Amino acid sequence: MYTTVQDAGRFGYLRYGLPPSGAMDRGALEMANALLGNDPNAAVLEATGIFPVIKCSRRTRLAVVSANGFQTLEAGAGEVLRFQPLEFGYRAYLAFAGGIDVPVVMGSRSTYVPGKLGGFEGRVLRAGDVLPIRDQGSQLHVAEVPGLAGRAGNAIRVIPGPEADWFDCGGLNTFLTSEFTVSSKSDRTGIRLEGAALSFRHGRQMVSAGIAFGTIQVPPSGQPMVMMADHPTTGGYPRIGNVVQEDLRLLAQLRPGERLRFRESA
Amino acid sequence: MQTRIDLNADLGELAEGSLDAALMPYISSCNIACAAHAGDFETMRRTVRLAKKQHVAIGAHPGYPDPENFGRVSMAFQTSDLCTLIRNQILLLKQIAEAEGARLNHIKLHGALYNDLADDYVRSLAVSKTIHSIDPELRFIVFSGSETARAAEDAGLIAVHEVFADRAYTADGKLMPRSESGAVLHEEADCLKQVERFVDGSAGLTADSICVHGDNPSAVQFVSNLRNFFNQRTIECAPAGALTFSFKPLGEGVLLAQLPPRIAKSTHRKILALQFEAKKIEGILEMVPCFSELKINYDQAVLSFRKLKQKLEALELCSVRLPEPRLIQVPVIYDGEDLSRVARHNGLTEAEVVRQHSEATYLIYMLGFSPGFAYMGGLASQLATPRLESPRVSVPAGAVGIAGNQTGIYPVESPGGWNIIGRTSLKLFDPEAEEPFLFEPGDEVCFVPIH
Structure with missing residues (x-):
């Protein structure tokens, strides 16, 4: 759990x-x-x-x-x-x-x-934990309710990233056409993906740069990872793209072993 | 692939009949001999005029005052005398340039002087300070990755890293000695291959500027071919060192203001200046300074990428006076389990490691990787030590370590592969404190040994 x-x-x-x-x-x-x-x-x-x-x-x-x-x-x-x-x-x-x-x-x-910060003692809950609820006697009040995440049947939309041009045609093509599997090593830090390795145009070294929720980094292995809610704020791998904000929840709902594709956001 | 490169050549070294005029259309910067190792008042003025006409950046090229040997033999000077000598040569060219209505853009040292200083941080720093005192805007063309480059940045100058198309490099980025076979690339195809590796980054060198020659007609032909080579790849040939921001989105609601990627004080200062001025812009939520970019999260209800970009471009950064950096003293007990390993690796005693580590002042370029972790620059190269072969499962908060050419402090307990040389009781991250983090980007840090 x-x-x-x-x-x-x-x-x-x-x-x-x-x-x-x-x-x-x-x-x-x-x-x-x-x-x-x-x-x-x-x-x-x-x-x-x-x-x-x-x-x-x-x-x-x-x-x-x-x-x-x-x-x-x-x-x-x-x-x-x-x-x-x-x-x-x-x-x-x-x-x-x-x-x-x-x-x-x-x-x-x-x-x-x-x-080890915030939440309940900065950790994952365990059996026996008792959590306080704020009792405000709030009224049931259904305002505008956002829709469900739904299934990631459609490809996840991405906006090209600052280092997208570091990947050769084959690399970018693989990224936007092939299917990836969610790795069991995925967590709140990032969704790690397994699939065809993305080929780089150059063996370039990057200096550590900014990361956002949804940034897709590609380490030398060529296997992309999408940075999620607990993402480090900076990283040293090329940023091939960013998942559009609306689609982040689709990723959050993928189980390890499930598959996905990316497509370029219109 | 880099999109911009400088081509520089040493000119004004011969009397009439030189190929300077033939070379000028193909280069973007020229370094003019200042009447010490070569040249005289006439060649200086003539070359300045030529450069001005062709819109080529003008630089001073000071050398040892030894025309017999063309400045190619080392000479023993006291540092202060050396600085005076260089100062006078620069001022001479500066006056001539200004009399011609041109501006002095950069400095490049000549021959043996260039080589002697490449590995000498102390003298490079003295020379850099001399240049800075003449004009802090002067660029300093230096051997890529050299001690001169480090000293130039420490003195507040912008270092322009220079590479050579026709010289083979060793794995650690030094020139292969001419005594070895293959040290000089004679075939044009080999030179172009090497240039390709400079610009695509695979050579692993910072290549702001390529040194080219014009001492014979085939050399001039090569430079012309090189220029075509760049044109075909839409790489612009222009003087280096201009710290101009470009703007890119990182998904939605995030803008990156980027400078050419490098870890340098001049780049860092420019990033902080932008951060400082951008605080005025309404709709900015958070700004994260990184080595060569400022990441800006903005409120999409208030700003669009285009609007924010326009507002950032309109900021006047030249006149920004940043507040003096804070100097934070970090008390350290130097009893780390890898202190002996660092000493052994560098052929030093443990006491010497402690002395060198605690003598330097370090600059915090950025924080990241984990909460409160500071990327610090300024570790003495004599203390660089590779990471542990297998990382430790747990390193306590406050551990002070060295990995490669970096030093750092673990803000929270975590796994880690750094060589631990000591510990501090200072809390770098305390969620309960009013100011949860000890460090800010731009702070200076020194380590104070305690017993």
Whole structure:
């Protein structure tokens, strides 16, 4: 189980090397909070692959959003909630009316596990952890609810990156036409991809440069990796492209072993 | 592939009959002998006029005052005398250029003087300071990757890294001694192949400027061919060292303001100046200085890429006075488990490693990689040590290490392959503190040994 507390992210510290963190599927976070009338930045649980089993100590309203669908439900005091395994998609969001009330660290409740920072004790949740919920008695208020991530049936759209011209025609062509598999080594830092190696035009050395959520770096192995919510703020590999913001959630919902393609954003 | 390169040649070294005029149309910078190793008032004025007419950047080419040997033999001078000698030669050409309504753009040392200083940081620094005192805008054409290049940047000049099309290089970026076979490339095809590797980066050298010759008609023909070679690849031939930003998107909502990629103080200062001035622009969310680019996250509801680019281009950066850098003292207990390895690798005693490491002042170019990790420049080359063969599973926060030609401090406990030479009790990253990070890009750092 890899479940962490996340909100919309931690901002203002990129120049010190602190990743933004926050929900991998930002749309699902927004939806879960909107369903409960929460602040859009309220902290939720991000479950990866499988759901945690939850017991609510008192009557609680919650919302569940994944790539499969969404629902709101009300749990009675002492009730244990078990969820069906995800039919598809990889990350599910559990929001609670009022939001999870872990301390705000540097402006955010998001967990950054490698830095042991934020969230619940800066770590992945374990059985037995007890998390406080802010009780605001908020009203159910469904405003504009963003859509679901859906399945990555279509190719993920990319905008060419600053070093796109470092790749030869073959390399760029491979990038935009071949199929990649999500590696099991993927995590909140980045989605690592396996497939045909992308060939470089030159054996160039790069000096460390900026990275954003969605930047696709290509290390010498030629296997691209898409930098995600816990991305390092700088990196030393050529940046072949950037995933368009709307499509990042499609990536966040891909399981290890699933396949994807890229296409150039119109 | 680089998109711009300078072609420089040493001119004004002969009296009438030289091929200077034939060469001039093909080059972008010329280095004019200043009446010490060669030339006189007349050749200087004549060459300045030629260069001005052809829009070629004018540089002074000081050398040892030894015309018999054409400045090709080392001479022993006290550093201060050497600086005076160079200063006088530069001033002479500067006056002549200005009298002709031209501007002095750069300096390149000649012959034995160039070679003697390439490995001599201390004297290079003294000479660089002399040049800086004449005009801080002067570019300094130096042997690529040399100690002179490092000293020039430390003195506040822009170093223009020079490479040679017709000389073979060793793996560590030095020229192969002429005594070895294959040291000089005689075939034009071989020279062009080497130039190709300069511009595509595979030679592993910083190539701002290529030195070309015009001492015989076939040399001039080669330069003309070289010029065609660049034209075909849409590589612009122009004087080097202009720190001009280009702007690129990094996906949506992120703009990169880029300078030519390198780790240099002049580049760093320019990035910080842009960051400083850009704070005025409404709609900028965060700015991340990197070695050769400023990454700007902006609010897409307020700014578009085009609008932000226009606003950045309109900023006046020349007159920016950056605040004096902070000097942060980092107390270190030098008892790291790899101190002996660093000493052994460099043939030094442990005490000498500590002395050299704690004597230098380091510049923080950027932070990244992990929260609070500072990329610092300024490690003495005598302390460079390769990473550990197999990284440690865990290195504690505060560990001070050396890897390659870098030194750094682990801000958080993490795996790592650096040679650990000591530890500091200073917290580089404290999420609970009002200012969670100790370092900012642009800070200077020194290590203070404690016992």
